[in-house]
Amino acid sequence: MHFIEKIRAEHPAPFYIYDGKVISEQASILQETFPGFQFLFSVKANPFLPVLKKMAALGIGADAASAKEVALAIEAGMPAENIYYSCPAPTNEDLAQVIGKCHIIADSFHVLILLEKLADDRNLHLPVGLRIHPDFTMDGSPQVPSKFGIAESHIRAVDFAKKYPHLSFEGLHIHIRSQVLDTEQLGKYYDNVMALAVRLQDFLGTELKYINFGGGIGMVYDAEKQSPLDYKKLNKIISSAKEKHLLSAKLILESGRFLACDCGTYVTEIVDIKESYGKKFYIVKNGANGFFKPVLRQFLLPFHPDHIGAFYEPFATENDSYDIYVLSDSDETEVVDIVGHLCSGADIMAKDVTVKKGTIGDLVTFNHAGSYAYSLAPLLFASQPMPQQFFIDA
Numbered sequence: 001m002h003f004i005e006k007i008r009a010e011h012p013a014p015f016y017i018y019d020g021k022v023i024s025e026q027a028s029i030l031q032e033t034f035p036g037f038q039f040l041f042s043v044k045a046n047p048f049l050p051v052l053k054k055m056a057a058l059g060i061g062a063d064a065a066s067a068k069e070v071a072l073a074i075e076a077g078m079p080a081e082n083i084y085y086s087c088p089a090p091t092n093e094d095l096a097q098v099i100g101k102c103h104i105i106a107d108s109f110h111v112l113i114l115l116e117k118l119a120d121d122r123n124l125h126l127p128v129g130l131r132i133h134p135d136f137t138m139d140g141s142p143q144v145p146s147k148f149g150i151a152e153s154h155i156r157a158v159d160f161a162k163k164y165p166h167l168s169f170e171g172l173h174i175h176i177r178s179q180v181l182d183t184e185q186l187g188k189y190y191d192n193v194m195a196l197a198v199r200l201q202d203f204l205g206t207e208l209k210y211i212n213f214g215g216g217i218g219m220v221y222d223a224e225k226q227s228p229l230d231y232k233k234l235n236k237i238i239s240s241a242k243e244k245h246l247l248s249a250k251l252i253l254e255s256g257r258f259l260a261c262d263c264g265t266y267v268t269e270i271v272d273i274k275e276s277y278g279k280k281f282y283i284v285k286n287g288a289n290g291f292f293k294p295v296l297r298q299f300l301l302p303f304h305p306d307h308i309g310a311f312y313e314p315f316a317t318e319n320d321s322y323d324i325y326v327l328s329d330s331d332e333t334e335v336v337d338i339v340g341h342l343c344s345g346a347d348i349m350a351k352d353v354t355v356k357k358g359t360i361g362d363l364v365t366f367n368h369a370g371s372y373a374y375s376l377a378p379l380l381f382a383s384q385p386m387p388q389q390f391f392i393d394a
């Protein structure tokens, strides 16, 4: 019996199912492409504990964006040296909670002031990383303002040793774009980050212990329209960049989607079928409040009418970011709208989609649901039951 039916036999839909084997396969690609690197899983992509435990077992650490995510990473068995806390604008309370439990990356001068005070109060010497918003971009276009990181041009204006005597600067962190599928572009980005690390070392007068390139490794969501990165070429590019820049620092890559996206499937169920003015609706349990991506896309489109940028951050998604299947015995297909059962007209999972003809009780699945799926769903609206989550390692 297929594992979806196996779970369905004991648990009602909706549920998420994550397959650890897929995570292992994705991790192997990264490990072969970037030998010697430390990989961090972006916990925000999928904070389900068995998924985090799987990452920990593979030697993958955590890119944690909150004190809670640091706690989850520890619970999953990740050692403190593999947990990196980086959050735009943490509070003093957040910082006090994570001190001593992980590497801390400062996102602004204000955060450095908070850390300096916390270290002084505790009579500590605190190593910290700096998240920098660099002068370069991923695609060579002019840089744009950002709420993330300290602008590269502002770094030179500060005498760090004098201003922050209880802090030492151990690492550089940059993340400027997700979902890059252009090998040359990504290679150039890594080279730019290393060049910046060399400049930063010269300026700070200290050798950095780590360089964190952030995320960016793209996923193929639609094999007809997208091609994977050329991993062999990327490996060569990174080797020559390492030789060129001669850095002794540990090199770190973060990933949410590449590691976890393919491991997940969202499974829900048709609870009603309705015809209205010539249109057929399959109404499913927990549409938007189970798998939010299709709805989020409608909301985001006005911000990215030309799709530029629409695909480069966790909230964003495209039409073909997942396949939808109706698990029905029928040999016929039909064109329907698949909608959720929330009292919102925007709860639309798919419009005019051709699927197998379904009946009430049939399951509907969405793949590519292992990252930014459960963790993005607005689960509190209408107080419906939440989908369950299951992990297998087949």
Ligand SMILES: Cc1ncc(COP(=O)(O)O)c(C=O)c1O
Pocket: 042, 045, 063, 086, 175, 177, 178, 179, 214, 215, 216, 217, 254, 255, 256, 257, 258, 313, 314, 371
């Ligand atoms: C700082 C940082 N690193 C890494 C990632 C992971 O990006 P991706 O899931 O595209 O690999 C994100 C995503 O938002 C991020 O904000």
